[in-house]
Amino acid sequence: MFYRRILYLGQFVAAVLLPTWVLVSRGLLDDGIGWELLVYVIICPFLSIAMLIVGGLIAARGSVRSARAVSWRDAGLLTAWYLAIISYGFWAWTILAVLVVLLTVALFWSSVWQFFTETRARFRGLVADFEQTAQTSGNLGSMASDPASPRVIIIDPDQINGAR
Numbered sequence: 001m002f003y004r005r006i007l008y009l010g011q012f013v014a015a016v017l018l019p020t021w022v023l024v025s026r027g028l029l030d031d032g033i034g035w036e037l038l039v040y041v042i043i044c045p046f047l048s049i050a051m052l053i054v055g056g057l058i059a060a061r062g063s064v065r066s067a068r069a070v071s072w073r074d075a076g077l078l079t080a081w082y083l084a085i086i087s088y089g090f091w092a093w094t095i096l097a098v099l100v101v102l103l104t105v106a107l108f109w110s111s112v113w114q115f116f117t118e119t120r121a122r123f124r125g126l127v128a129d130f131e132q133t134a135q136t137s138g139n140l141g142s143m144a145s146d147p148a149s150p151r152v153i154i155i156d157p158d159q160i161n162g163a164r
Contacts, residue, residue, distance in 0.1 A: 004069035007078050011058065011070075015051035018085045019044040025089035047085070050104050057111035061118050071114065077107045 023044045027037050058064055058074055070078065081103040088096040 001069055004072070004075045007075055008059075008064065008068055008070045011055040011078065012052065014082060015048050015055055018051065018082065019048040021089045022047070022085060026092060029090070047100075047104075050108070054104070054107050054111055057108070057115055061115050062122060063118060073110060073114070074107075077103065077110060081107055 023040050026040045058070055064070055064074075081100070084096060084099045084103055088100055
């Protein structure tokens with residue numbers, strides 16, 4: 001639980017630090033100054049935006065907010081994703097770049113799916129509560145014959161201004 005909480009709290013910090021790490025490390029360690037660095041200057045903000053979107057989808061789930069910890073599936077995918085990005089900062093191998101892209105897509109769709117299923121379950125629970133409330137209070141016809149029900153007064157606007 002401790003590790004999942006760290007991932008929950010650190011996912012937005014990682015969205016800034018990890019792309020910056022890739023940009024700086026690629027510029028200093030391997031590629032130097034040139035066209036390759038320009039490619040990283042263009043690509044790293046997209047990685048940061050993708051990380052913010054995934055973090056937002058994860059944080060939008062009610063179970064994650066209440067527990068203040070990501071799910072186990074999120075923890076595994078986030079760990080693999082972060083390690084792939086950190087590794088790509090050291091070694092500019094094509095396979096690592098492909099792994100980062102595949103993990104980005106997998107984490108995005110996993111987050112969307114978990115968000116959808118959790119929201120659907122909460123909505124079904126809300127509808128069940130409404131149905132239960134409607135069944136216990138009876139239908140509208142019995143409420144109208146009940147003398148304790150509140151009175152409803154309808155005022156026609158034409159009667160207020162006078163029939164002109």
